[in-house]
Amino acid sequence: MSGRTGSAILIIILLTATLGGAWSLWPANIWRSSMLDAITVASLVFLLAAGLIIFYGLSDLVNLTFPAFMLLGATAPDVLLAHLPRDLIHPVAFTAILLLAVGLIGIAVFALFVHPLQPDVRRGTLALLAVTIIATVGLDDLDFEQAFILPRWSPYAAAALLGAGFLLFRNWRLPRLTMRASQSNPELARMFGLRLGRFALAGFVLSCVLAALAGALLHATPSTAPHAGLSIVAILGGMTFISCGMRSMLLCALTSLLFGAVFCFGELLRVDGGLIACSALLVGAVGLGAANGKVSV
16 A cells, blocks of 8 residues: 555545534534435445455455344444443443454354355355344344434544554554465465464454444434435445455545445435436446556555
């Protein structure tokens, strides 16, 4: 990753946090809500794409448990609020507990269904069913209209964590070199002493954690209609983010932001599915070109 790309991503993160903190002080209205939802949906899609890319790059396998872990992150706040008082636990502490629990579940799923690393669809299906059952236990009688009230400094804290994580990943060369080695020649990487199994486990756990974070973001978008172009975006542009991320994570972030804007403002402005479809096809072409090396950002 070049210095320009890293600087651009950091600038985007800081601008997003600044705007989020400023909007939290403005009076609530439909435009502010839709703008925040657009950023949230863009972050959600980017997290999903990044999680899939990380595990696929380390193992050549697709994490089929992604929907289940996303469901786990989306329903966990309601499960907690149904059994505990609202003010008993801080949202930040709850997020840390959720990520720890998801990490432990991810380790168990990897040990039971994924390891040894083989492209076996049945194992992925069993893992998906197992995590889905865990994520949906006791959800029949819950009220899904409750939500945490986040403090106003939350956007700045999130930006600081994202920036620190990005700088750590950028300056720590071992994960990036291991991912490249496992993609190009895994046998040679093992001969040099790289333990690809451990890195695959770390990639799977990180992939599951990102999926849970995406689910938590989905839980925080009450003004986004479930049918606001989701089906057409998923069909025409779902693989775009993965293909973009294979070439440039900055391009993946920008396309995610575009889809978030179309997704949220399309419903607000009563735009039909034509604009959404055209946007999906346009960005999809750019993403596929980036994956083939014809476009570079």
